[in-house]
Amino acid sequence: MPSSDIRGRLRRGLPLYALILPGALYFLLFRYLPMGGIAIAFQNYDPFEGFLHSPWVGLEHFRRLFGDSDFWLLLRNTLFLSMLNLFVFFPAPILLALLLNEARIRLFRRAVQTVTYLPHFLSWVVVVGISVLLFSTQDGAINEWLVSHGKERIGLLTDPAYFRPLYVLLNVWKESGWSAIIFLAALASVDPTLYEAAVMDGANRWKSMLHVSLPALRGVIVVLFILRLGQTMETGFEQVLLMQNTMNLDVSDVFDTYVYRNGILIGEYSYTTAVGLFKSAIGLVLIVAANTWAKRKGEEGVY
Amino acid sequence: MKRLSISDRLFVWIVYAILTISTLAVALPFLYVVMVSFSTKAEVLSRGFFLLPKTWSLDAYQYLFREKNFLLSFRNSLWITLVGTVVNIALTSMMAYGLSKPWIVGRRALNILVLFTMLFNGGIIPTYLVVNTFGLLNSYWAIWLTAAIAPFNLIVMRGFFQSFPPELEEASRIDGCSEFYLFRKIVLPLSTPAIATFTLFYLVQNWNTYFNALIYLNDSTKWPLQVFLRQMLIEAADSSMTLEIEGFEFGPPVKMATVVATALPLLLIYPFFQKHFNQGMMLGSVKG
Amino acid sequence: MKKIGMLLASVLIMGTALAGCGSDGNSNSGSAGSGSTGGSPAASGSAAKDDHSKKLSLTMMVSTAAGGGWTDDHPMVKYLNDKFNVDLKFQWVPGDSYNEKLNVLAASNDFPDVFQIWDASTYSKWMKKGVFLDLKPILSDYPNIVNNVTDEALAMMNPKDKVYGLPMYAPAFRSNLSIRQDWLDKLGLKTPETVDEFYQVAKAFTTEDPDGNGKQDTIGFSMSISTAGEIIGIDYLKGAFGLANAWKLEDGKLVPQQTQTEEWKALATYLRQAYADGVLDKDFAVNKERDPWNKLEGNTNGIAEVNPNEVYKQSLPVLQKLAPEADIVQLAPPAGPTGIRAANTITSTTKIVLNAKLSEEKQQRILEIIDYMFSDEGYLWSKNGIEGIHYEKNGDTYEKLDAFDSDRPQILSTWFIRRFDPSIQIRLWDEQEYADKVMAWFENTEPYRWTNPAAGLISETYSKSGIQLDQKFTAAIVKVITGSEPVESIDAASKAWLAGGGDKIIEETNALYAELN
Incomplete structure (x- = not known):
């Protein structure tokens, strides 16, 4: 690239740099400056000695993590839950947005949108609390119904087999409506003439949803999907912790809950940070891979 | 209006059926929360899941609206949310617009740096020390500045700006508009759905501020509503941490009344935003 | 990429400088x-x-x-x-x-x-x-x-x-054992004195419809499991079967509860039967700490640990709205096979x-x-x-x-x-009769004091991996209670606890004990 061109682009971009500057300062001061704190993953951090004087221990915390007899169990459980999130939870709001877009009665559409948006504002404590009322063995609504129909009680909350389906169900229930907003906003930006053209070409509603609406979401979906991959190791700490119990531990124990018991609860920040760093590193690898793949497919990607 | 074909009619029926069922599935448990707030403790403990209380009671709300901490923290939350959202939207939209131009030098590097912060962060203690160094402790600026831009929102917003047709920019440049003018008078007004969406996202983020407030503000009279809510729900959350504390048993109605009162403002503002991302933006008209 | 490198480098330098600020103030406290x-x-x-x-x-x-x-x-x-x-x-x-x-x-x-x-x-x-x-x-x-x-x-x-x-x-006895007197009366039962009688009563509470609604929707007793991996709410049974309150002193040495495998087996066998019969709350693993008590207040649980201060002001009024003749009275801890009676005893x-x-x-x-x-x-x-x-x-x-x-x-x-x-x-305006009633609960429990001699001694290893170890041990016990593992598996769980760090915890806790006493 000729240097004069770069200079030209720099000059032309000056007003834009002015727009970028405040945000860039924010990232520098409040995001990158504290990142020095990652160093404590390689220390035995002592709050009274600070980052500089705490003893360095190299990779000890990572050895402890990888050497833990539960490591593979945690990895398996974490990945399992994120796969469920990726393939069951992730498409739900897209579907909701597409369907809402097809519902042309304005009042109905608004009502559905408002109602599905609501659960986002319930904290997990409340949501899991309600799920206990519905699913508990002794007097949960579902088991009461089963018993009154002469069937056996099911340990929906305690039998490990039900933990994963319930986990993703609660996620879908709580967040679909909220997550659909972004897709609805994208659909609102679709040029209406495109639909008219589709009708002209003889497409029915189903076809125009498939061939006009869905492609309009393509860009957002790809970006969100890539970002989601970066969060692969995040399974929603609060939700899992609240849904976890001694009987489903074999399937419900994930890195977040493990580190809660072994780090956060006891103020051991070095180990907490080391586990976090491991999780982030995996996310980084996945994001880079997904972005490279997306670019090869002609998508914009996230960087 | 044209008559729908059979396949279209079937399609519409299915759409409405699915939406109705899922709305009910979401509404009923939520309705339970609301109904508990209007019921009594005895009823909640004995009845399990219900949709209509046998004895209606306003005691929970009466208690709540007499509670000084509730009113105080409600006011704090309003202030935190209003100023915070203005800061958020200003910084995010400016940066997102700047980064949306493909020809900007250093764009890729900045994008990567932003993305990187979604994956890696220093954790609470170093951030706290930064806030402390800048003398922001015990000030709302600690909350507003530490959460000034959500990288996710920035990235998605950048995508929205990128979808603007390049002709728009060219046209205005020929008219001799400056970049600032273009951004303020043309781009922003045309981006109403995106701005509305992210304003809502940030409003909700600020309204839900809990941990940052707790950590950065030492003066508990400055705390937002979420801290109050947490104090109400605390027992249900994790009893082992409060094993030694003899609390007051407010009972489920007061707890759920707090949940409802905390969520209500966000419910009330929703229609104003909904309008924007439902109407659609006439991007096409610009092209013509 | 060079630019990013530069930026990162400068940020890191700033980061280190900052970390310095953090520790500067601290050196004072060290001295x-x-x-x-x-x-x-x-x-x-x-x-x-x-x-x-x-x-x-x-x-x-x-x-x-x-x-x-x-x-x-x-x-x-x-x-x-x-x-x-x-x-x-x-x-x-x-x-x-x-x-x-x-x-x-x-x-x-x-x-x-x-x-x-x-x-x-x-x-x-x-x-x-x-x-x-x-x-x-x-x-x-x-x-x-x-x-x-x-x-x-x-x-x-x-x-x-x-x-x-x-x-x-x-208060050492903030959680006192209580029972529904009206249920006992209704079913014509005596106050249970031993764990066997306790079981019979709890079973009757489950199967003989004490609330008279024609449905089998009541339980004998309940418990919960804490985040720290402890079974809570049945200390009276743990003690009765000879378990220590976390630690016991034996010949001047501290011995942890996790090594008392015979006692655990006896307790787990008892609870396993209770679980199978529906006498023990099937939802115990899902319960929060207060749930057994909530269920007592909700007219579905017959026996629970309660705080006497709240029985008269809170539990009874709530319960009596559901069952007007309801009465909650204190229950002395039932005697175990060897005659031990123990009550939940707190050391702050x-x-x-x-x-x-x-x-x-x-x-x-x-x-x-x-x-x-x-x-x-x-x-x-x-x-x-x-x-x-x-x-x-x-x-x-x-x-x-x-x-x-x-x-x-x-x-x-x-x-x-x-x-x-x-x-x-107890407040100034509380009636003397009320105050006496509450204080009587505390006094009645005094003979069954069940102290943890190592309260407050937290060893290095325990604070690092104790919760994880305890949780695993408890999970093994729970598997026995729910019938998915044989009672003998407790031996292996105890060995795993010791090998995973328990041995070190014992050693360190004893050292701490010797240091402070």
Whole structure:
């Protein structure tokens, strides 16, 4: 690239740099400056000695993590839950947005949108609390119904087999409506003439949803999907912790809950940070891979 | 209006059926929360899941609206949310617009740096020390500045700006508009759905501020509503941490009344935003 | 990519510089601990008596439960401000975030003047760092504290000749076993005296429809499992089957409960049967700590541990709305196979500490305030609030005013510090008959005291992996209870506990015990 061109682009971009500057300062001061704190993953951090004087221990915390007899169990459980999130939870709001877009009665559409948006504002404590009322063995609504129909009680909350389906169900229930907003906003930006053209070409509603609406979401979906991959190791700490119990531990124990018991609860920040760093590193690898793949497919990607 | 074909009619029926069922599935448990707030403790403990209380009671709300901490923290939350959202939207939209131009030098590097912060962060203690160094402790600026831009929102917003047709920019440049003018008078007004969406996202983020407030503000009279809510729900959350504390048993109605009162403002503002991302933006008209 | 590298490098440099700031302030505190110059107060007598002429600003951090704390203009705060010429700033931190707040404050070494330490291992670690003021030399100036707090509680968790914190009192028998007397009467049953009789009663409560609604929707008893991996709510059964309250002393050595495999097997067999028969709550693994009690109040559970203070004011009124003839009475812990009877016994390990960096003036003023709360007058004040605002005196009787419920003046005594007195929750206006009834619960339980000799001793290994180990051990027990593993699997679980770090925990805890006793 000729240097004069770069200079030209720099000059032309000056007003834009002015727009970028405040945000860039924010990232520098409040995001990158504290990142020095990652160093404590390689220390035995002592709050009274600070980052500089705490003893360095190299990779000890990572050895402890990888050497833990539960490591593979945690990895398996974490990945399992994120796969469920990726393939069951992730498409739900897209579907909701597409369907809402097809519902042309304005009042109905608004009502559905408002109602599905609501659960986002319930904290997990409340949501899991309600799920206990519905699913508990002794007097949960579902088991009461089963018993009154002469069937056996099911340990929906305690039998490990039900933990994963319930986990993703609660996620879908709580967040679909909220997550659909972004897709609805994208659909609102679709040029209406495109639909008219589709009708002209003889497409029915189903076809125009498939061939006009869905492609309009393509860009957002790809970006969100890539970002989601970066969060692969995040399974929603609060939700899992609240849904976890001694009987489903074999399937419900994930890195977040493990580190809660072994780090956060006891103020051991070095180990907490080391586990976090491991999780982030995996996310980084996945994001880079997904972005490279997306670019090869002609998508914009996230960087 | 044209008559729908059979396949279209079937399609519409299915759409409405699915939406109705899922709305009910979401509404009923939520309705339970609301109904508990209007019921009594005895009823909640004995009845399990219900949709209509046998004895209606306003005691929970009466208690709540007499509670000084509730009113105080409600006011704090309003202030935190209003100023915070203005800061958020200003910084995010400016940066997102700047980064949306493909020809900007250093764009890729900045994008990567932003993305990187979604994956890696220093954790609470170093951030706290930064806030402390800048003398922001015990000030709302600690909350507003530490959460000034959500990288996710920035990235998605950048995508929205990128979808603007390049002709728009060219046209205005020929008219001799400056970049600032273009951004303020043309781009922003045309981006109403995106701005509305992210304003809502940030409003909700600020309204839900809990941990940052707790950590950065030492003066508990400055705390937002979420801290109050947490104090109400605390027992249900994790009893082992409060094993030694003899609390007051407010009972489920007061707890759920707090949940409802905390969520209500966000419910009330929703229609104003909904309008924007439902109407659609006439991007096409610009092209013509 | 070069540019990014440069940027990153400069950021890292700034980061290190900043980390320096964080630790600079801390070096002072280190020396305060080792040199014992800055932190230790002057010996009593030599210090001039504070005459309150100077207004002092004091900060206090308190962990809160439901409802949160007071506003700054609260009458109780004003009262203290005027009485001691201070400007009190309270920080009411929700209990479940308290430790995180504390750790952040530690990083900047910027603690409030007075605060609480709930976590025993934090207390012992930070004590050694010189964070807390040693109160030993000055405590004798505060007779109300000295005369009320027991020497045992004062010495607990402290090195010899040091007192780094004042103990927060908890009634030993806050959780007392109770039973539905009306259910017993209805089914024509006797009060159970042994674990076998207990089982028969609990089974009848489950199967013979004690609430008379024609449905089998009641349970005999319940329990829960804590985040820390402990089975909670059945201490009376654990004790009866010979288990220790976490640790027991055997020939001067501490032995942990996890090695008592025979006792565990007996208990697990008992609970396994109860689970299979529906006598034990099928949802026990999902329960929160208060759920067994909630279920008692909700007319579905027949036997539960309750706080006597709340039985008459809360549980019975709620329950009687559902079942008008309901009655909850105390149940003595049933005797185990060898005749042991044991009750849930709490040893508080919470400490109230003063910042080591406090000036002498502040030290004195704070201790005066605390001493006041231990005096007769101050104790009444902290329990009942202010006369004329929170209650009224009419001749010989007292009357509670509405402001008591909305102001909650008693929270300092329930959440912060209080006298060593089981009647801490009994108010002036409570009738003598009520007070007697509540106190009787505590007295009746006294013979079944079941103490943990190692309370407050948290070993290095325990604080690192103890919760994980305990949780695994409990998970194995639970598998036996639910019938998915044979009773013998407890042997393996115990061995795994020992091998995973239990051996070290035993060794270290015994060393700590020897050091402090």
